[in-house]
Amino acid sequence: MAIRIKSHWSNAGTGRALPEIAGALAFIAWRIALDKAINLHCERFVYRDDAQRLGVIQEYLAFLIQVADRLAQAQPATADEAPDDAADGPAPDRAARRRLLITALARKLIEHVEDNSADLLGPGDYAQAFITLLNQRSDEYAQYQLDAQGPSYAFLRHLGYEVQGLMGGGQENRWVIDQVMDRDGWDAYRSFAKAFRDLFD
Template structure:
Protein backbone atom coordinates (compact mmCIF):
# COMPACT_ATOMS: atom_id res chain seq x y z
CA UNK A 1 0.00 0.00 0.00
CA UNK A 2 1.33 3.42 -0.95
CA UNK A 3 1.92 6.06 1.68
CA UNK A 4 -0.50 8.95 1.35
CA UNK A 5 0.83 12.29 2.54
CA UNK A 6 -1.63 15.11 3.19
CA UNK A 7 0.31 18.27 2.42
CA UNK A 8 -2.37 20.85 1.74
CA UNK A 9 -4.23 22.79 4.40
CA UNK A 10 -7.94 22.07 4.66
CA UNK A 11 -8.78 25.78 4.58
CA UNK A 12 -6.10 27.35 2.42
CA UNK A 13 -7.44 30.87 3.00
CA UNK A 14 -6.20 30.91 6.60
CA UNK A 15 -2.58 31.93 7.01
CA UNK A 16 -0.63 29.44 9.11
CA UNK A 17 2.03 30.31 11.66
CA UNK A 18 5.52 28.90 11.29
CA UNK A 19 4.83 26.88 14.43
CA UNK A 20 1.86 25.22 12.72
CA UNK A 21 3.83 24.59 9.54
CA UNK A 22 6.71 23.16 11.60
CA UNK A 23 4.31 20.82 13.38
CA UNK A 24 2.88 19.62 10.07
CA UNK A 25 6.37 19.09 8.67
CA UNK A 26 7.38 17.06 11.73
CA UNK A 27 4.31 14.86 11.35
CA UNK A 28 5.00 14.33 7.64
CA UNK A 29 8.69 13.60 8.31
CA UNK A 30 7.78 11.04 10.96
CA UNK A 31 5.30 9.32 8.60
CA UNK A 32 7.84 9.18 5.78
CA UNK A 33 10.56 7.93 8.16
CA UNK A 34 8.27 5.19 9.47
CA UNK A 35 7.40 4.18 5.91
CA UNK A 36 11.11 3.93 5.04
CA UNK A 37 11.75 1.75 8.12
CA UNK A 38 8.93 -0.53 6.98
CA UNK A 39 10.36 -0.58 3.45
CA UNK A 40 13.70 -1.81 4.80
CA UNK A 41 11.91 -4.65 6.58
CA UNK A 42 9.97 -5.50 3.39
CA UNK A 43 13.28 -5.62 1.50
CA UNK A 44 14.38 -8.35 3.94
CA UNK A 45 16.66 -6.26 6.13
CA UNK A 46 16.40 -7.47 9.71
CA UNK A 47 15.77 -5.41 12.83
CA UNK A 48 17.06 -6.78 16.11
CA UNK A 49 14.24 -5.16 18.11
CA UNK A 50 11.84 -2.21 18.28
CA UNK A 51 14.53 0.06 19.72
CA UNK A 52 16.70 -0.47 16.64
CA UNK A 53 13.75 0.18 14.32
CA UNK A 54 12.94 3.40 16.22
CA UNK A 55 16.55 4.57 15.89
CA UNK A 56 16.34 4.04 12.11
CA UNK A 57 13.15 6.12 12.05
CA UNK A 58 14.92 8.82 14.04
CA UNK A 59 17.84 8.90 11.57
CA UNK A 60 15.38 9.48 8.73
CA UNK A 61 13.64 12.23 10.71
CA UNK A 62 16.99 13.92 11.38
CA UNK A 63 17.81 13.69 7.66
CA UNK A 64 14.45 15.27 6.78
CA UNK A 65 14.95 18.08 9.31
CA UNK A 66 18.22 18.84 7.51
CA UNK A 67 16.35 18.86 4.20
CA UNK A 68 13.71 21.21 5.66
CA UNK A 69 16.44 23.55 6.87
CA UNK A 70 17.98 23.74 3.39
CA UNK A 71 14.59 24.25 1.71
CA UNK A 72 13.66 26.93 4.25
CA UNK A 73 16.93 28.73 3.50
CA UNK A 74 15.64 29.31 -0.03
CA UNK A 75 12.33 30.79 1.15
CA UNK A 76 12.74 32.47 4.53
CA UNK A 77 15.04 34.94 6.23
CA UNK A 78 17.32 33.56 8.95
CA UNK A 79 15.01 34.39 11.90
CA UNK A 80 11.92 32.84 10.30
CA UNK A 81 13.93 29.84 9.12
CA UNK A 82 15.21 29.28 12.67
CA UNK A 83 11.65 29.59 14.03
CA UNK A 84 10.34 27.02 11.53
CA UNK A 85 13.11 24.47 12.07
CA UNK A 86 12.93 24.85 15.85
CA UNK A 87 9.16 24.25 15.76
CA UNK A 88 9.68 21.22 13.53
CA UNK A 89 12.40 19.80 15.78
CA UNK A 90 10.32 20.31 18.93
CA UNK A 91 7.35 18.54 17.41
CA UNK A 92 9.63 15.76 16.12
CA UNK A 93 10.88 15.26 19.68
CA UNK A 94 7.26 14.84 20.79
CA UNK A 95 6.67 12.21 18.09
CA UNK A 96 9.86 10.36 19.04
CA UNK A 97 8.98 10.45 22.74
CA UNK A 98 5.37 9.31 22.29
CA UNK A 99 6.11 6.53 19.81
CA UNK A 100 9.17 5.25 21.65
CA UNK A 101 7.29 5.20 24.93
CA UNK A 102 4.43 3.26 23.32
CA UNK A 103 6.88 0.66 21.98
CA UNK A 104 9.44 0.39 24.74
CA UNK A 105 7.90 1.77 27.90
CA UNK A 106 8.47 4.90 29.98
CA UNK A 107 11.84 6.62 29.65
CA UNK A 108 13.36 9.82 28.30
CA UNK A 109 13.70 9.25 24.55
CA UNK A 110 13.60 12.92 23.58
CA UNK A 111 16.92 14.02 25.09
CA UNK A 112 19.05 11.44 23.23
CA UNK A 113 17.19 12.34 20.02
CA UNK A 114 17.99 16.04 20.48
CA UNK A 115 21.64 15.18 21.13
CA UNK A 116 21.81 13.13 17.92
CA UNK A 117 20.00 15.87 16.00
CA UNK A 118 22.54 18.45 17.17
CA UNK A 119 25.45 16.14 16.35
CA UNK A 120 24.09 15.24 12.92
CA UNK A 121 23.33 18.88 12.11
CA UNK A 122 27.03 19.61 12.31
CA UNK A 123 27.83 16.58 10.17
CA UNK A 124 25.18 17.32 7.51
CA UNK A 125 26.33 20.95 7.33
CA UNK A 126 29.22 19.71 5.18
CA UNK A 127 26.91 18.36 2.46
CA UNK A 128 25.11 20.09 -0.39
CA UNK A 129 21.48 20.24 -1.45
CA UNK A 130 20.81 21.84 -4.82
CA UNK A 131 17.93 22.00 -7.30
CA UNK A 132 18.43 18.35 -8.18
CA UNK A 133 18.35 17.17 -4.57
CA UNK A 134 20.79 16.03 -1.93
CA UNK A 135 24.37 15.35 -2.98
CA UNK A 136 25.85 11.86 -3.06
CA UNK A 137 27.64 12.67 0.21
CA UNK A 138 24.39 13.80 1.84
CA UNK A 139 22.68 10.50 0.99
CA UNK A 140 25.77 8.48 1.80
CA UNK A 141 25.86 9.92 5.29
CA UNK A 142 22.24 8.89 5.89
CA UNK A 143 23.04 5.41 4.55
CA UNK A 144 26.18 5.18 6.68
CA UNK A 145 24.32 6.09 9.88
CA UNK A 146 21.60 3.55 9.18
CA UNK A 147 24.23 0.92 8.30
CA UNK A 148 25.87 1.57 11.69
CA UNK A 149 22.53 1.01 13.40
CA UNK A 150 21.60 -2.11 11.44
CA UNK A 151 24.97 -3.83 11.68
CA UNK A 152 26.86 -5.64 8.97
CA UNK A 153 25.60 -9.18 9.43
CA UNK A 154 24.81 -10.91 6.14
CA UNK A 155 21.17 -9.86 5.84
CA UNK A 156 21.93 -6.16 6.53
CA UNK A 157 25.22 -5.81 4.65
CA UNK A 158 23.70 -3.88 1.73
CA UNK A 159 21.34 -1.60 3.66
CA UNK A 160 23.52 1.42 2.83
CA UNK A 161 22.87 0.82 -0.89
CA UNK A 162 19.12 0.56 -0.36
CA UNK A 163 19.09 3.82 1.59
CA UNK A 164 21.37 5.74 -0.80
CA UNK A 165 19.93 4.51 -4.08
CA UNK A 166 16.23 4.25 -3.31
CA UNK A 167 14.82 5.10 0.10
CA UNK A 168 16.78 8.29 0.82
CA UNK A 169 15.86 9.71 -2.60
CA UNK A 170 12.23 8.75 -2.20
CA UNK A 171 12.10 10.29 1.29
CA UNK A 172 13.64 13.49 -0.07
CA UNK A 173 11.23 13.70 -3.03
CA UNK A 174 8.12 13.10 -0.93
CA UNK A 175 9.20 15.47 1.81
CA UNK A 176 10.33 18.31 -0.47
CA UNK A 177 7.02 18.16 -2.34
CA UNK A 178 5.07 18.28 0.92
CA UNK A 179 7.27 21.15 2.16
CA UNK A 180 6.53 23.24 -0.90
CA UNK A 181 2.82 22.32 -0.83
CA UNK A 182 2.49 23.58 2.74
CA UNK A 183 3.86 26.96 1.73
CA UNK A 184 1.57 27.42 -1.30
Protein backbone atom coordinates in the same frame (compact mmCIF):
# COMPACT_ATOMS: atom_id res chain seq x y z
CA MET B 1 4.27 0.92 -2.05
CA ALA B 2 4.36 4.72 -1.72
CA ILE B 3 2.41 6.30 1.11
CA ARG B 4 -0.20 8.96 0.44
CA ILE B 5 0.61 12.26 2.08
CA LYS B 6 -1.91 15.06 2.53
CA SER B 7 0.09 18.25 2.12
CA HIS B 8 -2.53 20.85 1.19
CA TRP B 9 -4.53 22.87 3.70
CA SER B 10 -8.26 22.21 3.70
CA ASN B 11 -9.09 25.95 3.70
CA ALA B 12 -6.60 27.29 1.21
CA GLY B 13 -5.90 31.01 1.19
CA THR B 14 -5.78 31.36 4.98
CA GLY B 15 -2.46 32.51 6.43
CA ARG B 16 -0.68 29.89 8.51
CA ALA B 17 1.55 30.51 11.50
CA LEU B 18 4.99 28.92 11.29
CA PRO B 19 4.33 26.65 14.31
CA GLU B 20 1.23 25.30 12.54
CA ILE B 21 3.24 24.60 9.39
CA ALA B 22 5.94 22.98 11.55
CA GLY B 23 3.35 20.72 13.18
CA ALA B 24 2.13 19.53 9.79
CA LEU B 25 5.71 18.98 8.61
CA ALA B 26 6.51 16.98 11.75
CA PHE B 27 3.53 14.68 11.17
CA ILE B 28 4.56 14.19 7.53
CA ALA B 29 8.22 13.60 8.45
CA TRP B 30 7.20 10.98 11.02
CA ARG B 31 5.03 9.16 8.46
CA ILE B 32 7.82 9.17 5.88
CA ALA B 33 10.43 7.96 8.37
CA LEU B 34 8.13 5.20 9.61
CA ASP B 35 7.38 4.15 6.03
CA LYS B 36 11.09 3.92 5.20
CA ALA B 37 11.78 1.87 8.33
CA ILE B 38 8.96 -0.50 7.38
CA ASN B 39 10.21 -0.67 3.80
CA LEU B 40 13.58 -2.01 4.94
CA HIS B 41 11.74 -4.92 6.55
CA CYS B 42 9.69 -5.40 3.37
CA GLU B 43 12.95 -5.57 1.42
CA ARG B 44 13.97 -8.46 3.72
CA PHE B 45 16.45 -6.57 5.86
CA VAL B 46 16.33 -7.70 9.48
CA TYR B 47 15.72 -5.68 12.64
CA ARG B 48 17.02 -6.99 15.92
CA ASP B 49 14.28 -5.32 18.00
CA ASP B 50 11.96 -2.31 18.27
CA ALA B 51 14.76 -0.11 19.65
CA GLN B 52 16.74 -0.67 16.46
CA ARG B 53 13.70 0.13 14.31
CA LEU B 54 13.13 3.37 16.29
CA GLY B 55 16.78 4.20 15.77
CA VAL B 56 16.33 3.97 11.99
CA ILE B 57 13.23 6.18 12.20
CA GLN B 58 15.21 8.76 14.16
CA GLU B 59 18.00 8.76 11.57
CA TYR B 60 15.43 9.53 8.88
CA LEU B 61 13.95 12.30 11.05
CA ALA B 62 17.39 13.86 11.54
CA PHE B 63 17.90 13.69 7.77
CA LEU B 64 14.52 15.30 7.07
CA ILE B 65 15.14 18.12 9.56
CA GLN B 66 18.30 18.92 7.60
CA VAL B 67 16.28 18.85 4.37
CA ALA B 68 13.71 21.20 5.93
CA ASP B 69 16.45 23.56 7.07
CA ARG B 70 17.95 23.78 3.57
CA LEU B 71 14.52 24.28 1.99
CA ALA B 72 13.64 26.96 4.55
CA GLN B 73 16.88 28.76 3.77
CA ALA B 74 15.68 29.25 0.21
CA GLN B 75 11.99 29.81 1.04
CA PRO B 76 10.73 33.34 0.33
CA ALA B 77 8.15 34.89 2.63
CA THR B 78 4.58 34.70 1.37
CA ALA B 79 2.19 37.61 1.67
CA ASP B 80 -0.40 35.76 3.78
CA GLU B 81 1.92 33.78 6.03
CA ALA B 82 1.67 34.54 9.72
CA PRO B 83 5.15 34.39 11.31
CA ASP B 84 3.90 33.11 14.68
CA ASP B 85 0.80 32.92 16.82
CA ALA B 86 1.23 36.22 18.61
CA ALA B 87 3.01 38.46 16.14
CA ASP B 88 1.78 42.05 16.14
CA GLY B 89 4.92 43.73 14.85
CA PRO B 90 6.75 43.48 11.55
CA ALA B 91 7.35 40.07 10.02
CA PRO B 92 10.69 38.50 10.95
CA ASP B 93 13.44 38.31 8.35
CA ARG B 94 14.24 35.11 6.46
CA ALA B 95 16.85 33.91 8.99
CA ALA B 96 14.46 34.44 11.90
CA ARG B 97 11.60 32.68 10.06
CA ARG B 98 13.88 29.76 9.29
CA ARG B 99 14.95 29.53 12.93
CA LEU B 100 11.32 29.65 14.13
CA LEU B 101 10.23 26.96 11.69
CA ILE B 102 13.07 24.53 12.31
CA THR B 103 12.93 24.96 16.10
CA ALA B 104 9.17 24.29 16.10
CA LEU B 105 9.65 21.30 13.76
CA ALA B 106 12.35 19.82 16.01
CA ARG B 107 10.19 20.25 19.11
CA LYS B 108 7.26 18.47 17.48
CA LEU B 109 9.48 15.62 16.31
CA ILE B 110 10.96 15.30 19.79
CA GLU B 111 7.39 14.84 21.08
CA HIS B 112 6.71 12.15 18.45
CA VAL B 113 9.92 10.31 19.33
CA GLU B 114 9.29 10.56 23.07
CA ASP B 115 5.68 9.35 22.87
CA ASN B 116 6.32 6.48 20.47
CA SER B 117 9.48 5.33 22.23
CA ALA B 118 7.72 5.26 25.60
CA ASP B 119 4.83 3.28 24.09
CA LEU B 120 7.16 0.67 22.59
CA LEU B 121 10.05 0.55 25.05
CA GLY B 122 8.67 1.82 28.35
CA PRO B 123 9.81 4.84 30.39
CA GLY B 124 13.09 6.53 29.52
CA ASP B 125 14.77 9.83 28.63
CA TYR B 126 14.15 9.51 24.91
CA ALA B 127 13.85 13.24 24.29
CA GLN B 128 17.38 14.09 25.42
CA ALA B 129 18.90 11.22 23.46
CA PHE B 130 17.13 12.42 20.31
CA ILE B 131 18.21 16.04 20.89
CA THR B 132 21.80 14.84 21.16
CA LEU B 133 21.40 12.93 17.89
CA LEU B 134 19.92 15.99 16.14
CA ASN B 135 22.80 18.21 17.26
CA GLN B 136 25.38 15.67 16.15
CA ARG B 137 23.76 15.09 12.75
CA SER B 138 23.36 18.84 12.21
CA ASP B 139 27.14 19.26 12.46
CA GLU B 140 27.75 16.28 10.18
CA TYR B 141 25.23 17.12 7.45
CA ALA B 142 26.51 20.72 7.37
CA GLN B 143 29.47 19.38 5.37
CA TYR B 144 27.24 18.12 2.54
CA GLN B 145 25.39 19.87 -0.23
CA LEU B 146 21.68 20.02 -0.94
CA ASP B 147 20.61 22.24 -3.82
CA ALA B 148 17.69 22.61 -6.22
CA GLN B 149 18.44 19.16 -7.66
CA GLY B 150 18.29 17.55 -4.22
CA PRO B 151 20.80 16.09 -1.77
CA SER B 152 24.30 15.30 -2.98
CA TYR B 153 25.70 11.78 -3.16
CA ALA B 154 27.62 12.45 0.07
CA PHE B 155 24.46 13.72 1.81
CA LEU B 156 22.58 10.52 0.99
CA ARG B 157 25.60 8.36 1.68
CA HIS B 158 25.79 9.74 5.20
CA LEU B 159 22.17 8.72 5.84
CA GLY B 160 22.87 5.27 4.43
CA TYR B 161 26.04 4.93 6.49
CA GLU B 162 24.23 5.77 9.74
CA VAL B 163 21.34 3.39 9.02
CA GLN B 164 23.81 0.64 8.07
CA GLY B 165 25.67 1.22 11.33
CA LEU B 166 22.48 0.87 13.31
CA MET B 167 21.36 -2.32 11.60
CA GLY B 168 24.73 -4.04 11.64
CA GLY B 169 26.85 -5.53 8.91
CA GLY B 170 25.63 -9.11 9.03
CA GLN B 171 24.97 -11.01 5.82
CA GLU B 172 21.25 -10.20 5.83
CA ASN B 173 21.87 -6.44 6.18
CA ARG B 174 25.01 -5.94 4.11
CA TRP B 175 23.20 -3.98 1.36
CA VAL B 176 21.22 -1.63 3.61
CA ILE B 177 23.41 1.33 2.67
CA ASP B 178 22.66 0.80 -1.03
CA GLN B 179 18.92 0.53 -0.40
CA VAL B 180 18.94 3.79 1.56
CA MET B 181 21.22 5.72 -0.81
CA ASP B 182 19.78 4.56 -4.11
CA ARG B 183 16.07 4.37 -3.30
CA ASP B 184 14.68 5.09 0.16
CA GLY B 185 16.67 8.24 0.92
CA TRP B 186 15.75 9.77 -2.43
CA ASP B 187 12.11 8.80 -1.99
CA ALA B 188 12.06 10.34 1.49
CA TYR B 189 13.62 13.55 0.19
CA ARG B 190 11.24 13.87 -2.75
CA SER B 191 8.11 13.21 -0.68
CA PHE B 192 9.13 15.61 2.07
CA ALA B 193 10.31 18.39 -0.27
CA LYS B 194 7.02 18.26 -2.19
CA ALA B 195 5.03 18.41 1.05
CA PHE B 196 7.17 21.29 2.31
CA ARG B 197 6.52 23.35 -0.82
CA ASP B 198 2.81 22.46 -0.88
CA LEU B 199 2.30 23.62 2.71
CA PHE B 200 3.74 27.03 1.89
CA ASP B 201 1.63 27.49 -1.27
